[in-house]
Amino acid sequence: MDAPRIKVMAAGAEVTIAGNAAGLRLIAERLEGLADPELAGGYHMHLDEGIDLEDGSGSLVLERDETI
Secondary structure (H helix, E strand, O other): OOOOOOEEEEEEOOEEEEEEEEHHHHHEEEHHHOOOOOOOOOEEEOOOEEEEEEEOOEEEEEEEEEOO
16 A cells, blocks of 8 residues: 655645545545544644655645534
């Protein structure tokens, strides 16, 4: 299996999250974790350039917010 690769790009009001299959699965797993009924609102995860995201990416925060 390929290593997860994810890139976040922003142009004006549009944000694109691109990734290979492993990268998209990784995001899906993290989102599924945030949807866990045991977690309270306000819980979040940071994905950062050079760590979780490809070089040249913007940072990405995935957040659970029950007020939305």
